[in-house]
Each structure stands twice: as structure tokens, then as C-alpha cells.
Amino acid sequence: MPSSQQEAPAERTVVPFEPGALPGPLRRLGRHEVLERWQSVDRSGHGARIVAVTGDSADWTGAALVTARPHTAYLKIVDAVGDVPAAVAAVVDHARDRGLAQVKWEGWTARPEDAAAAGFTALRPPLAGGTQDEPGPASGYVRWLSAGAEVTEPPYYRQSTHFSCGAVTALVAQAHAGLLPSRSLDRRAELTLWRDATNFPSCEPVGLGVAVRRAWPSSSVAVHLDVDRPVLLDHFPETEQEWRAHLQGMSRADAARVGVPIVQQPLSSAGIRNAVERRERVLLLISLAGMQGFEVPHWVLCHGTVPGAVVIEDPWAGTATGDTWVDAHLLPVSDASLDTMSAVPPDQFHGAVLIGGEATG
Structure with a gap:
């Protein structure tokens, strides 16, 4: 296809996540149970942002909620809605622009095939701890952004007390x-x-x-x-x-x-x-x-x-x-x-x- 006729790349928008004032485009894209999960806890201490992509109409076609622990070198996708591949690609680009080492993706709604297609690797699920019920999603995915980054994955075990x-x-x-x-x-x-x-x-x-x-x-x-x-x-x-x-x-x-x-x-x-x-x-x-x-x-x-x-x-x-x-x-x-x-x-x-x-x- 001649370059003059190629489809323009999606525009990326990054805005703060405000649980009490969700943007209209996000409400149209996200299922009720997904948006409810996003608002169920106070994520403000983890820099919650919406990374959205827009199509020809300038309306959002996909969006992802991203968070991260402060003073770390990663971003985490909680969920992506709408055009999931485009939203995830926008998050990866956003993380690269910030010089981060990694993007993770919680497995609440992520399909394994979508994660693999986006370059993510499945994480080993956590071992059963003392309480037998690890809070959080049953699955998760990781994508390293540094060329040649290889980190051997240990098992994950959550401590069962506040002091162990x-x-x-x-x-x-x-x-x-x-x-x-x-x-x-x-x-x-x-x-x-x-x-x-x-x-x-x-x-x-x-x-x-x-x-x-x-x-x-x-x-x-x-x-x-x-x-x-x-x-x-x-x-x-x-x-x-x-x-x-x-x-x-x-x-x-x-x-x-x-x-x-x-x-x-x-x-x-x-x-x-x-x-x-x-x-x-x-x-x-x-x-x-x-x-x-x-x-x-x-x-x-x-x-x-x-x-x-x-x-x-x-x-x-x-x-x-x-x-x-x-x-x-x-x-x-x-x-x-x-x-x-x-x-x-x-x-x-x-x-x-x-x-x-x-x-x-």
C-alpha cells in the first residue's frame, strides 16, 4: 500500500485515573464489572493512569488502567478494554518512553493468546500460602523491555504472617x-x-x-x-x-x-x-x-x-x-x-x- 494511503497510527493519551469522574469514552468501552473493580480500591498511591488510544473519529477505541508501586521500574496493566491490542501496545510504548524495564498485565480479563501476541510471557502462578487464597488474579503476564533481558523466575510465595x-x-x-x-x-x-x-x-x-x-x-x-x-x-x-x-x-x-x-x-x-x-x-x-x-x-x-x-x-x-x-x-x-x-x-x-x-x- 502506498505510504500516503497507510492507516495513521493510533494517538496515545495518558490521563489520571479519577474513580469518581470516569471519562465518558471509558464508560462506553469498559464492562461494568471491570470498571467496578478499578474503583473498588484506592489506587492513588500507585500513580493510577488511563492510557487510551483514539481512532479516526478522535474518540477512544481502547484503554487500559495502569498502576505501579512508587520508586520502581515497571508499569502494570490492570485491565485493557475496547481495542485491547492497541491499548496494550500504547502502554508498552508509554513504558519505553519512560525508560522502564518491564510491563506486567494482570490476568483478570487478559486472554493468554492476547498476552502472547503482545509479547508477554505467562508468570508462574503463586504457590498456595498459609491462607490458601492468594489475593489478586489467578494469572499474570510479563514483558521485559530491555533487549536480551533474561531473568530466571523463582516461585512466588506470599508470607502468611506480618512478620515472617x-x-x-x-x-x-x-x-x-x-x-x-x-x-x-x-x-x-x-x-x-x-x-x-x-x-x-x-x-x-x-x-x-x-x-x-x-x-x-x-x-x-x-x-x-x-x-x-x-x-x-x-x-x-x-x-x-x-x-x-x-x-x-x-x-x-x-x-x-x-x-x-x-x-x-x-x-x-x-x-x-x-x-x-x-x-x-x-x-x-x-x-x-x-x-x-x-x-x-x-x-x-x-x-x-x-x-x-x-x-x-x-x-x-x-x-x-x-x-x-x-x-x-x-x-x-x-x-x-x-x-x-x-x-x-x-x-x-x-x-x-x-x-x-x-x-x-
């Missing part, structure tokens, strides 16, 4: 390394490892490192902790801090006994990237303030790298904001954002556990 993130990240790390069958990653395994690592109720870096070494004696383990004092105790009354601090002292003695070195320096994003590229697994203590808006220390697994970002597994998702396992799984975070997240208040200390191959001690 450290144990879950360690278990997922070992399952990803082939040292634990994925079918063994269940609530019993989660709470068993947590019980050995806990400082009641959270897991501090040294205790977690010792517990990992005890559970997998053949794996080398090193702890990075840049302060020489007990941590994660500031929110407890002074009388509650004393015995927990004593337990952390015992963990340090255990670390010396079982051969877990404590490196008193922070692990930067460059160090994390180098460790992951050496096929080590990095359990990283972060603050959730940037991604979730509240100041809580939290363990994540760093297991992959792509240009400009480290790929993490987060065992927790904030469903009240529309955050699901699709967000938390294979989650790219820019190097700079990861450096910021890994400085844990109140005094910006850093903690990490590195798990490698065969131990030499």
Missing part, C-alpha cells in the same frame, strides 16, 4: 537455587525457619543468616550489617528491648561458631548486582516507605538484574491499594531507588544476608 518475610525470602532463595523443592515451600516450612531466625517477632540480619546456615549447611552465608549494635528494636519499650538485644548477642556468638562472617559495611546496589551476577542470592532488608508509603522494615530477595534495575521478590502485597502478587513478583527496582530503600530508619542502617554455593568452612 525474612524466612520466606530465604526459602524462596533456596527454592530458586534448586536446593528446596517448590512443593516444600509451605506454611510449615515458613514458620519452622522463622522460629529459628526470629528476634520476636521480626528477623534481624545476624539471626537470619545463622538460621539459613543451620538449615542449609552446604550453602555459604555472609551477613552485611554496618552497625555493631542490636537493630530493629527502637519501636519497643526499653524493657522489651533488653532481652531482645541479649538474643541478638547470642546470634552473633552463634554466627562465629557456625562460620557466618559479619561484614560491617553496607551492601550497595552495585554490590548486590555483582553478587547476583555471581549467582548468589541476596536477602535485603529495606524500608517500605518508598514503595508502600509506611515505615516498616521488610525483607526482600534480590535475584536478577536488568539494565538499570535489580529484580526482587517481595513476599508481601498491599491488596487495599490494588497491589497484588503480580506487582510483587519479578519486581524491577532501579539501582538508585534500591540504595535509598536499603537505608533503614531511624538511623539509616543497612542489613543483608548473602547466600552462595558450597560452604568452605
